[in-house]
Amino acid sequence: xxxxxxxxxxxxxxxxxxxxxxxxxxxxxxxxxxxxxxxxxxxxxxxxxxxxxxxxxxxxxxxxxxxxxxxxxxxxxxxxxxxxxxxxxxxxxxxxxxxxxxxxxxxxxxxxxxxxxxxxxxxxxxxxxxxxxxxxxxxxxxxxxxxxxxxxxxxxxxxxxxx
Amino acid sequence: xxxxxxxxxxxxxxxxxxxxxxxxxxxxxxxxxxxxxxxxxxxxxxxxxxxxxxxxxxxxxxxxxxxxxxxxxxxxxxxxxxxxxxxxxxxxxxxxxxxxxxxxxxxxxxxxxxxxxxxxxxxxxxxxxxxxxxxxxxxxxxxxxxxxxxxxxxxxxxxxxxx
Amino acid sequence: xxxxxxxxxxxxxxxxxxxxxxxxxxxxxxxxxxxxxxxxxxxxxxxxxxxxxxxxxxxxxxxxxxxxxxxxxxxxxxxxxxxxxxxxxxxxxxxxxxxxxxxxxxxxxxxxxxxxxxxxxxxxxxxxxxxxxxxxxxxxxxxxxxxxxxxxxxxxxxxxxxx
Amino acid sequence: xxxxxxxxxxxxxxxxxxxxxxxxxxxxxxxxxxxxxxxxxxxxxxxxxxxxxxxxxxxxxxxxxxxxxxxxxxxxxxxxxxxxxxxxxxxxxxxxxxxxxxxxxxxxxxxxxxxxxxxxxxxxxxxxxxxxxxxxxxxxxxxxxxxxxxxxxxxxxxxxxxx
Numbered sequence: 001x002x003x004x005x006x007x008x009x010x011x012x013x014x015x016x017x018x019x020x021x022x023x024x025x026x027x028x029x030x031x032x033x034x035x036x037x038x039x040x041x042x043x044x045x046x047x048x049x050x051x052x053x054x055x056x057x058x059x060x061x062x063x064x065x066x067x068x069x070x071x072x073x074x075x076x077x078x079x080x081x082x083x084x085x086x087x088x089x090x091x092x093x094x095x096x097x098x099x100x101x102x103x104x105x106x107x108x109x110x111x112x113x114x115x116x117x118x119x120x121x122x123x124x125x126x127x128x129x130x131x132x133x134x135x136x137x138x139x140x141x142x143x144x145x146x147x148x149x150x151x152x153x154x155x156x157x158x159x160x161x162x163x
Numbered sequence: 164x165x166x167x168x169x170x171x172x173x174x175x176x177x178x179x180x181x182x183x184x185x186x187x188x189x190x191x192x193x194x195x196x197x198x199x200x201x202x203x204x205x206x207x208x209x210x211x212x213x214x215x216x217x218x219x220x221x222x223x224x225x226x227x228x229x230x231x232x233x234x235x236x237x238x239x240x241x242x243x244x245x246x247x248x249x250x251x252x253x254x255x256x257x258x259x260x261x262x263x264x265x266x267x268x269x270x271x272x273x274x275x276x277x278x279x280x281x282x283x284x285x286x287x288x289x290x291x292x293x294x295x296x297x298x299x300x301x302x303x304x305x306x307x308x309x310x311x312x313x314x315x316x317x318x319x320x321x322x323x324x325x326x
Numbered sequence: 327x328x329x330x331x332x333x334x335x336x337x338x339x340x341x342x343x344x345x346x347x348x349x350x351x352x353x354x355x356x357x358x359x360x361x362x363x364x365x366x367x368x369x370x371x372x373x374x375x376x377x378x379x380x381x382x383x384x385x386x387x388x389x390x391x392x393x394x395x396x397x398x399x400x401x402x403x404x405x406x407x408x409x410x411x412x413x414x415x416x417x418x419x420x421x422x423x424x425x426x427x428x429x430x431x432x433x434x435x436x437x438x439x440x441x442x443x444x445x446x447x448x449x450x451x452x453x454x455x456x457x458x459x460x461x462x463x464x465x466x467x468x469x470x471x472x473x474x475x476x477x478x479x480x481x482x483x484x485x486x487x488x489x
Numbered sequence: 490x491x492x493x494x495x496x497x498x499x500x501x502x503x504x505x506x507x508x509x510x511x512x513x514x515x516x517x518x519x520x521x522x523x524x525x526x527x528x529x530x531x532x533x534x535x536x537x538x539x540x541x542x543x544x545x546x547x548x549x550x551x552x553x554x555x556x557x558x559x560x561x562x563x564x565x566x567x568x569x570x571x572x573x574x575x576x577x578x579x580x581x582x583x584x585x586x587x588x589x590x591x592x593x594x595x596x597x598x599x600x601x602x603x604x605x606x607x608x609x610x611x612x613x614x615x616x617x618x619x620x621x622x623x624x625x626x627x628x629x630x631x632x633x634x635x636x637x638x639x640x641x642x643x644x645x646x647x648x649x650x651x652x
Contacts, residue, residue: 036386037396038379038536042237042529042584043303048245049215049527053364056212060362070363071422074205082211086249095531096397140206199549200559201373201542205366205421212364216527223525233526234585258368259560368563369629374571375541382538400531408537412575466532 024161028102028118029065031058035097045092051129052085055117058101059133066156077140078150080113084134091128098122108157111137111146187324191265191281192228194221198260208255214292215248218280221264222296229319240303241313243276247297254291261285271320274300274309349442350487354428355391357384358448361423371418377455378411381443384427385459392482403466404476406439410460417454424448434483437463437472513650517591517607518554520547524586534581540618541574544606547590548622555645566629567639569602573623580617587611597646600626600635 033054041047060070073080093099102118117131137146137153148154196217204210223233236243256262265281280294300309300316311317359380367373386396399406419425428444443457463472463479474480522543530536549559562569582588591607606620626635626642637643 034383034386036379036383037530038382038538040531041526042531042533043242043244044531047527048248049212049219052212052215053362056364057360057362060360069422071420074421079206081206081252081255083252084250085211085252087247089244089246089248092244094397095400096395197546197549199542199546200367201375201545203368204363205368205370207368210364216525219527220523220525223523232585234583237584257560258563259558369568369570374574375538375545378538378541405532407532407578407581409578410576411537411578413573415570415572415574418570 023116024105024108024157026104028104029058029062031061031101031103032122033057033099033101033119035093035095035099037095040095043092044095046094048087048089051087051119051131054101054119055103055115055131055133058103058117059115062103062105063156066160068153068156073150073152074140076150076152078146078153079138079140080135081138082133083112083136084132086133087129087131089129091126093119093128099128100124105157105160108149111149113137113149186279187268187271187320189267191267192221192225194224194264194266195285196220196262196264196282198256198258198262200258203258206255207258209257211250211252214250214282214294217264217282218266218278218294218296221266221280222278225266225268226319229323231316231319236313236315237303239313239315241309241316242301242303243298244301245296246275246299247295249296250292250294252292254289256282256291262291263287268320268323271312274312276300276312350431350434350483352430354430354444355384355388357387357427357429359383359425359427359445361419361421361425363421366421369418370421372420374413374415377413377445377457380427380445381429381441381457381459384429384443385441388429388431389482392486394479394482399476399478400466402476402478404472404479405464405466406461407464408459409438409462410458412459413455413457415455417452419445419454425454426450431483431486434475437475439463439475512605513594513597513646515593517593518547518551520550520590520592521611522546522588522590522608524582524584524588526584529584532581533584535583537576537578540576540608540620543590543608544592544604544620544622547592547606548604551592551594552645555649557642557645562639562641563629565639565641567635567642568627568629569624570627571622572601572625573621575622576618576620578618580615582608582617588617589613594646594649597638600638602626602638 031054035046039046039050063070070080100120100122102120103115105113106116107114113135115133115135117129117133118127119129120127137149138144139146194217198209202209202213226233263283263285265283266278268276269279270277276298278296278298280292280296281290282292283290300312301307302309357380361372365372365376389396396406426446426448428446429441431439432442433440439461441459441461443455443459444453445455446453463475464470465472475483520543524535528535528539552559559569589609589611591609592604594602595605596603602624604622604624606618606622607616608618609616626638627633628635
């Protein structure tokens with residue numbers, strides 16, 4: 001309704017939001033979502049900030065799928081706050097539409113974890129949003145960035161990249 | 164609590180989110196906000212996605228300050244959806260804290276409008292978040308990007324850059 | 327963490343939020359949710375306003391389960407805005423917890439539809455929130471309350487109460 | 490647009506959300522808000538759950554106006570979670586509109602604090618929403634309801650009712 005398929009060609013290339021680095025997990029983790037009314041704005045489409053919630057949910061469920069319960073990590077004193085966030089909006093998701101939030105970890109540099117995102121139509125034919133998020137591992141009590149990832153995270157990632 | 168002042172030095176430089184382009188409006192528009200409970204997350208700090216709401220409010224109020232009522236623009240058939248969004252998180256805003264969302268238009272290329280942001284402490288000593296947003300002017304009915312900005316927007320911007 | 331099981335006894339009885347009227351659908355519709363970080367507040371629990379989103383999602387999915395696509399209804403010119411809302415908070419849902427939002431239509435009086443809610447733990451042992459919502463059918467164009475429910479809604483409800 | 494002024498007459502009387510009890514503070518505390526895009530839904534009006542954020546903000550600012558910093562109260566180990574919430578929607582607030590959230594404490598029974606709300610147009614001619622919220626004072630560490638309000642709260646309230 002607001003940005004039609006043709007308009008995508010008028011936008012700059014989306015390369016900047018895609019990493020050239022090797023993905024740790026070669027496969028995308030897929031998280032289904034639906035554009036319920038509370039996500040929409042006056043345009044009848046998902047409000048641009050609402051994707052951040054979907055991306056967070058996909059990330060938490062992806063971590064769970066490899067054995068990391070985020071709430072447990074926080075209880076153990078480690079947090080993974082977002083330090084960088086970038087989104088590019090290609091086509092709007094209209095009210096009532098279903099979509100798939102695809103995510104994968106694309107690189108880990110020290111205690112920083114990068115995630116790539118693609119929000120797509122359920123048939124995979126339309127790319128709604130591409131995004132990139134960087135997390136950093138932080139000691140909750142000291143309020144300082146950790147020198148290395150907690151063992152529970154590191155072990156899960158080693159298993160993941162070996163699979 | 165999560166990222167203390169020293170940690171900022173451990174983060175990469177924030178240059179990428181600052182434009183080298185001349186600002187249309189040389190002065191920052193300042194929008195005061197407060198970290199009310201509903202903005203916070205389990206860490207007692209403002210949830211990373213909540214800044215998007217503050218940034219949108221600051222943008223709308225900045226437009227109003229130069230004579231553009233956003234709701235009127237939409238009623239006239241023009242929308243200004245966000246097509247690109249990037250945030251860098253430097254320090255957390257804790258529950259109850261006041262902050263200033265500073266914004267300015269930094270460049271207009273055709274129908275694209277870029278905005279720079281700095282979310283700061285009220286004394287200007289702490290930079291919490293820096294950000295960049297790109298809007299594009301769209302014909303609501305046709306769902307297509309406009310060839311040029313609507314006269315009401317163009318005129319306001321001309322006046323602004325001449326002031 | 328904030329309100330423990332014993333505290334429930336200190337609260338007034340919750341009868342007020344439960345209807346004595348016969349349920350149209352005798353069975354609860356169950357909608358699973360998870361307390362992801364963006365739903366939490368400084369207390370590490372789901373922010374009290376976040377339940378409204380969950381309740382809306384459960385309602386939309388319940389309607390879908392009986393053949394009513396809410397977005398289609400809106401496209402046809404009928405809206406079902408909330409006109410009354412009441413929630414009672416019994417126990418908090420903590421970050422990372424899974425929960426079940428149970429809902430059922432309990433009565434229809436003219437163009438008003440009442441819904442009962444219970445947000446429970448997955449084992450059904452803890453009642454987190456009980457709630458009541460009233461919708462009214464509205465003609466979107468005229469901005470007026472409809473004299474009767476749209477046929478698509480009425481037919482689905484007749485089938486439901488006969489099942 | 491959705492519910493016009495005449496429709497209000499078709500709704501049941503709103504008495505249920507108004508207390509017959511004496512107000513502690515005889516005057517309403519007034520908190521101005523604006524219907525920015527992120528508060529709106531597909532109908533171009535404020536989404537029904539968004540009022541909860543406005544009501545919380547008005548409450549926090551009302552407490553601040555009588556010398557109670559909510560964040561300080563939490564830091565001292567006392568929380569004031571919402572245990573009951575009821576809203577009645579009379580007319581929608583459309584995108585871009587300004588409104589006033591009026592609130593006052595209407596009664597305190599032990600450690601329970603009741604608040605009345607009226608969300609009105611800036612000229613006071615249109616009542617958008619009426620609401621009622623009940624808070625209870627809780628010991629954050631023990632997770633138990635307090636036997637009495639913390640001195641800082643009690644003292645502020647005594648001063649308030651004497652003024």
